[in-house]
Amino acid sequence: MCTSNNEPKLADDSVLTPNSTGIAPKASQSSQFSTPKKPMRLKKQQLTSLLLDSATSIFVIHYIYKNPSYLNPWEIPNAQLWVLGFILIRCAIVFYDHLVVFLIEKAFKCKVLPTREPGAPPVRYVELDTRSVVYLSLNSLNEYTFVMRLTYYLWDGGYQGMLPWRLSQLSLGNTIVAIGIMFISMDLLYAPLHHFLHLPSMYPLIHKHHHRQHFPVRGYLDAGNEHPIEHMIGVTCTWFAVCTAEVLLPTMKMLWEVIKTGERSDIKGILASVELRGGGVHAVTVLIFFQLHAALAMMNHSPFDAQFSLPFVGSSLLFGNDSSRIGAMDNIPIIGKRLRRVISGQWFRYSVGHHEMHHRKFNYNYAQYCLFYDHWMGTFISYEGPKTASELEAKKKAKSS
Incomplete structure (x- = not known):
C-alpha cells in the first residue's frame, strides 16, 4: 500500500546520506572508540520523561488498587473469562481494521493519496520498535477497559438511567442530531489538547513517539501507536462526546420550557434550579458513533485518499468567497480575521490527506473531523501532493545558493 524506502537506516530511523563519493567518511582515530556525549537538553528531556512515566504508572496502579471495578465493571467472575473477553476484543479489532481497508479499497474504490502513487518520491517508513510494541500492548488493555465500561454505561441507562434502548424510541434528535453533536464536541476538546501536546515543552515527553511515522500506512497499528497518556486523552475525549450528546439536547429542551413558562424576572433562579438531564442519545447511536470513530481513526492512518464533508456547515458556499461582508470582518478588532x-x-470536513499533512508538518491540522479549531487558530493547512523531481532539484539548488 505504501512505497517503502529501502535505503539503510540509522538507529534513530533517519536515512543514511552518502557523500559525493558515495562512501561514508571514516571516523577519526581519536573519536573512533569514543562515545559521543548527549546534550544537556536531551538528558533533561529523558529525565523528565522518566519522572512523568513513573508518576503516571504509580497513580494508575494506586487507582486500580483502590478501585478494582474499573477493570471489571461487568463483575466477570474469574480471570479466565476476563482474559477470554480481552482476546475476543483484540480479534474483533484486527478483523475490523482489515474490514475497513477492504471496504475502502474494494467496495468504495478509493484511490491512494498522491504521495503513495507509483512514481512519487519514496516516503519515509518506520518499523515498529520495542517501545511501540509496549505502547500498543498497554493501549490495548486500556481499549478493552473502555469497551467494557462503555457497554456497561449503556446497559445501565447512562446518566440518570434515562438513556433509551428500544428501537421504537429512535428519533431524529437522538440519532442524526446526537451523532453530529458527538463528532463536533469530541474535536472541540481533542483539538486544543492535541495542540497542547505539541508545545515544545510537552512534545518530546508524550506525543513525539506517535510522529515517528511521517506517512502513516498501517491503519490501527499507526493510530494506536502512541504514548499511553495520549491514548487516555483520546479515550477521555470520546467519553466527553458521549456524555455531551446525552445531556445537551434534553437539558436545553428542559431549560427552554422552564424559561418559556417562568417569569422573566426570575431567570437567574430558574437557571440555578435546572439540573442536567440525560437521555438525549440512543444507545444504538452511541455504538454506531464508536464504530465510525474507530473506522475513521484507522483510515486517518492509512494511505487511502478518503474524504467527506457537509457542504453547508461553516462553508463559504453560504456567502461566497468574494463577499464584501466576509472581507469586512477583518476590521473587527481581535476576532475579525478568525471569524473570517x-x-x-469548510470546517466540518474529514480528510485523510489533512491528517497526513499533520504528520508531515506537525504544527497544523490538530483536529480530526471538525476543523473549527484549526480555522479559528490559523493552524489549518490544505493538502499538498508530492513534489516532482524537477521541483525537488530546484529546491535543492535554492538551498545550496
Whole structure:
C-alpha cells in the first residue's frame, strides 16, 4: 500500500546520506572508540520523561488498587473469562481494521493519496520498535477497559438511567442530531489538547513517539501507536462526546420550557434550579458513533485518499468567497480575521490527506473531523501532493545558493 524506502537506516530511523563519493567518511582515530556525549537538553528531556512515566504508572496502579471495578465493571467472575473477553476484543479489532481497508479499497474504490502513487518520491517508513510494541500492548488493555465500561454505561441507562434502548424510541434528535453533536464536541476538546501536546515543552515527553511515522500506512497499528497518556486523552475525549450528546439536547429542551413558562424576572433562579438531564442519545447511536470513530481513526492512518464533508456547515458556499461582508470582518478588532477564516472555510470536513499533512508538518491540522479549531487558530493547512523531481532539484539548488 505504501512505497517503502529501502535505503539503510540509522538507529534513530533517519536515512543514511552518502557523500559525493558515495562512501561514508571514516571516523577519526581519536573519536573512533569514543562515545559521543548527549546534550544537556536531551538528558533533561529523558529525565523528565522518566519522572512523568513513573508518576503516571504509580497513580494508575494506586487507582486500580483502590478501585478494582474499573477493570471489571461487568463483575466477570474469574480471570479466565476476563482474559477470554480481552482476546475476543483484540480479534474483533484486527478483523475490523482489515474490514475497513477492504471496504475502502474494494467496495468504495478509493484511490491512494498522491504521495503513495507509483512514481512519487519514496516516503519515509518506520518499523515498529520495542517501545511501540509496549505502547500498543498497554493501549490495548486500556481499549478493552473502555469497551467494557462503555457497554456497561449503556446497559445501565447512562446518566440518570434515562438513556433509551428500544428501537421504537429512535428519533431524529437522538440519532442524526446526537451523532453530529458527538463528532463536533469530541474535536472541540481533542483539538486544543492535541495542540497542547505539541508545545515544545510537552512534545518530546508524550506525543513525539506517535510522529515517528511521517506517512502513516498501517491503519490501527499507526493510530494506536502512541504514548499511553495520549491514548487516555483520546479515550477521555470520546467519553466527553458521549456524555455531551446525552445531556445537551434534553437539558436545553428542559431549560427552554422552564424559561418559556417562568417569569422573566426570575431567570437567574430558574437557571440555578435546572439540573442536567440525560437521555438525549440512543444507545444504538452511541455504538454506531464508536464504530465510525474507530473506522475513521484507522483510515486517518492509512494511505487511502478518503474524504467527506457537509457542504453547508461553516462553508463559504453560504456567502461566497468574494463577499464584501466576509472581507469586512477583518476590521473587527481581535476576532475579525478568525471569524473570517471560520465562516469562509469548510470546517466540518474529514480528510485523510489533512491528517497526513499533520504528520508531515506537525504544527497544523490538530483536529480530526471538525476543523473549527484549526480555522479559528490559523493552524489549518490544505493538502499538498508530492513534489516532482524537477521541483525537488530546484529546491535543492535554492538551498545550496
